[in-house]
């Protein structure tokens with residue numbers, strides 16, 4: 001059969017076709033397919049009628065689009081906005097590919113001041129799109145097709161200007177036209193100067209976008225590209241954006257093995273005050289606990305995440321309760337019950353200062369203050385040993401620097417939980433604060449050692465286990 005491209009059509013037909021495709025919200029190629037289908041069915045109709053027919057009846061409308069995997073891979077359209085964080089979006093392409101996604105890129109005009117279409121296209125493995133009015137790409141792919149032939153649209157960095165355009169429904173360039181034309185979930189990773197972020201206009205636009213169903217990851221707090229500037233406005237890290245993207249894709253794919261289950265998760269360190277300005281803390285980043293919360297939410301669970309002070313963003317679709325001390329964490333966990341499952345991933349301080357001072361401790365000549373410590377409540381043991389209202393599945397972590405598995409087996413018994421996820425936190429392993437983890441699942445039935453993998457992958461695998469256990473497939 002001869003192949004036909006839109007480019008080969010004459011101008012008048014192209015114009016009619018474009019109008020008709022826009023009216024139906026389809027790409028020109030999809031519109032041609034529908035026209036040809038209808039023409040085949042209604043052979044007696046005149047050619048002109050097939051070019052401009054009444055809108056198809058409801059039963060002729062194409063079926064609503066679900067996730068349609070392309071070679072079994074998820075498809076992401078990455079829109080790169082114009083900000084210094086655009087260089088991180090090149091890494092984001094790789095991080096998405098690592099997670100099995102194919103990536104297409106659109107660069108705004110401002111983005112091209114920071115990264116080139118050549119670099120983005122080379123990493124993505126295909127042309128990067130830049131121009132709404134480029135006849136070649138518009139007829140070959142077209143902005144409607146870019147908007148629809150994807151499972152998720154990510155805007156990273158989402159600049160103040162791009163957010164304003166999205167909130168206002170503008171469509172004067174390829175990025176904004178695609179964002180207006182898409183029927184797929186949109187994830188934005190804002191990045192801008194802290195003053196621009198906190199400006200009422202930006203916050204107004206953000207509220208509108210959230211109301212429109214757009215999901216946000218970040219921005220994080222920290223140093224800005226401009227010297228001496230700090231505050232909230234740094235783009236989330238590529239791994240964080242990729243994790244949020246996977247959550248959204250899982251949600252959209254409708255794979256919800258934890259649907260109807262409630263899960264309480266603790267994460268991060270605790271801070272135990274010494275005085276109003278000093279505290280005892282530890283090196284936990286919260287990455288593993290937060291990744292479990294994100295994966296559980298993606299699997300359809302109702303998730304309450306009780307988090308100590310961390311610098312990682314709140315996971316998508318999770319209720320987050322922020323606490324500082326071990327005692328506050330225990331209280332928040334108890335309030336969040338009942339639950340089907342509880343996962344205790346927090347690195348809770350074992351001790352707190354017996355008499356934390358209300359005023360700042362001052363230096364005195366010839367003496368250093370002595371801190372006397374008292375033991376904190378053991379949150380995991382308290383919940384695992386509850387007589388009533390104990391979650392069906394209680395999971396603890398064991399952070400060890402030596403005798404990993406024997407210590408974890410001992411903890412399993414001592415604390416009364418069902419599983420212990422043991423991980424080696426010696427400094428050489430780089431687990432504390434790092435992005436990878438090597439864990440052993442310790443239960444009364446034995447020990448299973450998982451290979452080293454990203455904390456997101458550990459989280460997804462663990463959530464799979466939890467789902468199987470709650471479904472009665474394993475204990």
Ligand code: CTP
Nearest residue numbers: 344345346348376377378379380396397398399
């Ligand atoms: N845990 C807790 N409350 C505490 C201490 C620990 O809920 N006060 C939980 C942690 O969240 C983790 C598990 O208990 O799930 C084990 O934590 P870990 O720090 O490895 O063990 P500890 O009980 O503190 O024992 P040790 O410090 O002797 O290794």
